[in-house]
Structure formats: structure tokens, C-alpha cells
Amino acid sequence: MSDSPPLSALIGAALLAAGRPVSAGDLASVLGLPEEAARREVEAFSARLKKAELGFQVEAVAGGYRFVVPPALASHLTPLLAPPPLPPLSSAALEVLAVIAYRQPVTRAEIEAMRGGSASTVVTLQERELVKVVGRADSVGQPLLYGTTERFLLDFGLTSLADLPPLDDTGFAHLLRS
Template sequence: MPGRMPAKSAPAPDPTPLQLVCAALLAAGRPLRLGELAGLTGLNEDAALRVIHDLQRRLPELGLAAELVAGGWRLYVPPELGPRLAPVLAPPALPPLSHAALEVLAVVAYRQPVTRAEIEAMRGGSASTLVTLQERELVKAVGRSDVVGHPILYGTTQKFLLEFGLASLEELPPLEGNDFSELLRG
């Protein structure tokens, strides 16, 4: 009978570090830091990293991959398999961000923490797409400015790093002399 649990038998042998790391990355639903994986396996961080590299070598055979993103390791499905999996994936993808939303997101990413007024001054227009970016959990309020009125300061989120495949903000492409013109209205 499919889905039926087998009768209890002798206890299973202890899982290997490779099995623990793979299972943890699959089950966690978030990137796991190297220290977490080391603690889980009982290995030091160097040995845990060797286990991750071994896993990375083995995963393509299973249609998976592992990457370092947002400060931790995660499993993912390589993009080339996406079209074949579309019938079983849910929910449907959100519509792409508008040009205006991408402009606001770029300003926040490069200048954070930043106020709405600063974003509007840099763009030369409204920052109304902040609401959309917050709904998609790409931008969040990170505090308040010390200037008159104490406006909200905005910054990017862990989900921003995940969505753009960045391990940290240091991986953002450099801007020539802080010139946003290549990002804005382009």
C-alpha cells in the first residue's frame, strides 16, 4: 500500500554528516550558516565545509544544487530544470517588478539606510513603489532618521539577497563614483 509506514525494525544506523547536511538544507526552508551545519554534524567548520563541497559534487545527479547565499547554504533547483517543473510548482510567479520599482530598489540597495525623501530626490520622482517592495519583502523599515520629523529609514532584507542570489551586499556590482545614472531611467 503506497505511503504506508513499514513495521518497526532495528534502529537505523546513525546518519552520516553528508546525510545530515543534505536533509537539513532540504528541510530548513532557509539558508543555514556554516556554524549551524557544523553544530548539527558535530564537525568543525572546515570539515563541515568539506562535506558541503562533497554534497555540491553529488547533487547535480539528483537535479539539485547547493549555493552560498544570504550568509548561509541552501539547496535549489537549477534554473534549466524550471520549465520542466512548471506544471508542479505553485504558486504562480509574481509579475516582474516595474522599472520604477527596480529603480527604487537599486537606490535602497546601494544607499541604505535611506529615507523616502532621499529616494525621491535621487530618482527625481515618486517612491510609491516602496509599498510593493515591502509587500514582496525585498525592502523593510530599519529605523528612523535623526532629522526633523524622524522619517523612516529603509534597507534591503534577507529575501532581497535570496532573490538576487547574493551572499551579501558586498556582492552588488560596483558603481562608478556612486553614479546611479546607469541604474536609473535606463
């Protein structure tokens, strides 16, 4: 098959065209390779990009691979980047997000019980696509269950929830306001 494009061209095209992290399984399907071989090809491709200093690189995040600008170059591109960043999350929103991330799926009542206060920032977290409704609890009233999204993984630079730092013996105490 002499008319087949090189694997590196297919990898680059797939990462560019997808506009989201592409899993090793999806790349394996595109490349016609076993998943582990596709991973090795992506790693080799990533190394070649890094060495060539082309202004972008491959990042493993959210269970897949995507193109990113190297952090050292990002500050030089600020005038081109839009829209302006959202204001940082409030400490209350970060507390609610931490509870959801570690305890998911979790109801609003459970979040409020853990925090000792309102979980009204769930709405803000949903608007920012950091959390979503993942189902309903099998309890009276069938309250909504919340969990994190792929956007949460992307924004916090996590490959999976397993990358969250472990909780110590104090549980959530160090994550919550005193």
C-alpha cells in the same frame, strides 16, 4: 559513536528541514565541526549531489546553503510550480530598489531626492518582502530607514550585498531613468 548518522545525511536533512538558507555556522553546530570544516563538508556533499544527477543541488546564497532545482530542469517542472510568478517590477520600483540596495539605510526623502520623483513603490517592495524598515533616522521627525531583506538576496541570486556590481563614477545615473 557508531549510531551517529553520516555527515552527508545530516547536511541533507538540515538543508531540507530548514526551508531557508542555512549558514555554515548553523551547519557547523549541527555537525559538531568547526565552521571551515562544515563548509568543506557541504562542498563535498554538493559535488556528490551534482555527480549523482538527482534533480537537485546545493546553492550558496544569502549567506547560507539551500537546495535548489538545477536551472536545466526547472523548465520541465513548470506545471508543478505554483503560484504563478508575480508580474515583473516596474522600472520605477527597480530604481527605488537599486537606491535602497546601494545606499541603505536610506529614508524615503533621500530616495525621492536621488530619483527626482516619488518613492511610492517602497510599499510594493515591502509587500514583496524585498525591503523592510530597518530603523529611524536621527533627524527631524525621525523618518523611517529602509534596507533590503534576505529575500532580496535570494531573488537576485546574491550571497551578500558585497556581490552587487560596483557603481562607476556616474554613481546612480546609469541606474535611474533619464
